[in-house]
Amino acid sequence: MGRVPFGLLQRLAMEKWSLMTITVLLALTVRWTVSLGSYSGAGKPPMYGDYEAQRHWQEVTYNLPIRQWYFNTSDNNLLYWGLDYPPLTAYHSFLCAYVAKLINPDWIALHTSRGYESQSHKLFMRTTVFVADLLIYIPAVILYCCSLKETSTKKKVSSALCILLYPGLILIDHGHFQYNSVSLGFALWGVLCLSYDWDLLGSVAFCLALNYKQMELYHSLPFFCYLLGKCFKKGLKGKGLLLLIKLAGTVVASFAVCWLPFCTDVEQTMQVLRRLFPIDRGLFEDKVANIWCSLSVLIKIKNVVSPQTQLKLSFAVTFLSLLPTCIKLTVQPSLRGFKLALVSCALSFFLFSFQVHEKSILLVSVPVCLIMNEIPFMATWFLLVSTFSMLPLLLKDGLLLAYAVTTLAFLSACVASFAIFEKTSAKDLQLKPFSLSLRGCVSWLKPFPRVVRNLFLLSVTLMGVLSVMSAAVHPPQGFPDLFPVSVSSISCLHFLFFLAYFNVIMLWDSKNSRNQKKVS
């Protein structure tokens, strides 16, 4: 008996479905092992954290009538984790509460269950996130990867693996405790439907996403511009107008169905809107990798400018930064442009908008995952930075080990699947059209791959060092916030660079798409 050669492994050529099953099982295993760890606000009275917020919403939605869900009453104290997500979240909490009642009513008893913490309750809550992920997000990812055109089975499976192993979403949903996979999953279903030209289904899916978390508004402009562009292309006199009317009708209908109990009187609707968009809370809270937070290191913006001006300033800057991409998308609607627009619009919103939380970076990360197979190097880099930007939050939740292991695993998976270090040339980064426009700059193209690779390694090393220091070293006396501020400032710089990059690719994409066959 001789040694069995490795070539055998490659000749195995297992069918796609079994490889995908293995990928999904692996992703599920990683998710469950992360959920064995700690959650937000564990053992920290009186306010606890997001975990307690979700439990409280189950309590409120199950015990109180719908009319009282968003109002400040004697039974429902809005200062203690009042509902501030749209109705679908409330319905989801109600469903979970219904199941909780069957298992142990103490978990959602009105008033008495505040701060309830136990091993079995944690198991139940983790299961709800797990099931939501399994039913909504994971199928969307798998179907998306299977639908990728002009890619081999190996590439499809690798993309699925890397997307499902993205640490940010796993750590926030299954560690910190949130239900982002529901809204992001619905948005992904929307993208998937649009890629098959099922526009109405796509808009229904996106409306569901929007009605689950209002932060999905970050994605609304690309959806709107893409569909509008499609209508224009079909001709506004005939089919285009019909499509536009149908889309408008679908959107209005979906919203109506979701908001039905709250449409009865204006006061209800206004109160919900007031809870969803707390305009009086200020430009930013806590340390975010946002431009305003980073600028406040140098200039205290909050003191210089009045709240009204702050609001107008942030809106203005946000819209200015995403205008070029949106116009380009409306004029030339292509699927590739759509995905890139999702990334750059969400990133613009994240960097310049009002009251941004660090978890909102997930809204940028998921679209970046979608373009992973086209620009693996940049996508991997961005996803690493996005996970790193949430480090202070993860440290507060006691998720250091999970963070370290999942980030390393993700990096290894990407390096192994896509050989990203070989794909750093200008052509691979899709910067060829851009560099051609800058005539006479061909000479700097030669060392470009090496420079880019070195920048990446430098960036990763910096992030690694800062992670270790945040975890192990105590900050010096005069600067208690040194590490969180450094993390967010460095992440912000990276994000600005990525914003420029994605905008460049999007705007210079035109020359290629006209010459290539229809990509839509």
Added chain:
Amino acid sequence: QRGRIMAAGGWSWFRALALGVSFLKCLLIPTYHSTDFEVHRNWLAITHNLPLSQWYYEATSEWTLDYPPFFAWFEYALSHIAKYFDPKMLVIENLNYTSPATIFFQRFSVIFTDVLFIYAVRDHGESFLYSFPDSSSDIHFQYNGFLSGLMLLSVARLCQRRYLEGALLFAVLLHFKHIYVYVAPAYGIYLLRSYCFTASNADGSVKWRSFSCLRITLLGLIVCLVSALSLGPFIVLGQLPQVISRLFPFKRGLCHAYWAPNFWALYSAVDKALTVVGLKYNFLDPTKIPKASMTGGLVQEFQHTVLPSVTPLATLICTFISILPSVFCLWFKPQGPRGFLQCLVLCALSSFMFGWHVHEKAILLAILPLSLLSVQRAKDAGIYLILTTTGHFSLFPLLFTAPELPIKILLMLLFSVYSFSSLKSLYRREKPLLNWPETIYLIHLVPLGIFCEIVFPLTPWKLRFPFVPLLLTSVYCAVGIMYVWLKLYVSVLSERTSVRQKAE
């Protein structure tokens, strides 16, 4: 040759997989840890604090040192690193001491030593993948990884005809964990037949003249040297009987706390069934039946009520008789390394079937070499699939905490999907690997699992009959493993006769 293989890109693929499995094990660090954790902590404390003469006498904790001296030395080496993590874990009196640093250190030592396993396996990529569920044993906390690595290395060396290295590695392995004595006959006979007799006759029978005294002396020297290194200090101190009594505790019952799915599980199940029937139809006197339940969770001695009780000697004789045919095959008709592997698997399986106080983890001993065989022939692949699925399923009762339940299910599913689809694609041009009865048997593992893990705990019978899921799991898996054992024997014996017919 290896350069060519690595150039084919297989090496980076393998490295990524090995890294991935290690990462998964890192994520499993905060999971439930069983009593084995306390066992190893205790051994770290014993070897660190006490002189050699006290190692096998120390009995402060109930988990006394019951592995051979090399393992004790291994724990001693680890303890020197442990003192930098948390010195308090090395205090013998700190029974059940668990601090985060302790857990971290112990788990990391397992992950780290598994590196040896990875090294051993890099030439046999497939068997690495098929031994993936050793991760589940990592949750339960044992050092199976590097021990399996040692065994694979020694098997590999024998297959590469580097006999002395293989023998040395096996001797070392034996002194790490004496459970490997189950497969020692295979090694012994194979080395004697294929190494000490340098040539065979034309028809394959023994050529007595070609006996090489030099070779057998070398082998004997190796074995004696290793044994001297390991047991030497204890023989000098006159402690050999004590060491032996610690290593082979025959005072413990026929079955481990959780019945290993072997022949005695079926035997005990039949006995229990006959007891129930006998009581119902008044054949038996209720006052004479002992009250103790066999699977109360602790290790006890137990007497059978209807069928004759089984003594250690009886099991020894049964084991001996059951391995004889395979050993004879190896002697009379050696087929090179493949015959050796077959005999190895059969020895391991037979000892598992009939041994005294067999732990169900011992099934892993048989699965690993069978995985090497499975990539060679379709028939072996089918047998392997049944054995591995049943064997790993029977390990489920070891992990009984609710949070870890999804992990074991997911890992089991992951592994099953992988092994089934990869073997199927490997043999896609031949007929199906499993026939209908076998497929139905395996499929019924799913409802059995659902019943035992989910349905039963919610029924009112849980308090009165807590052992029912364990009993059902053991008996069902025992049927499967017996079937595999018989099928493998039949295939080995029939192969032998067909080869003989070909020669004649």
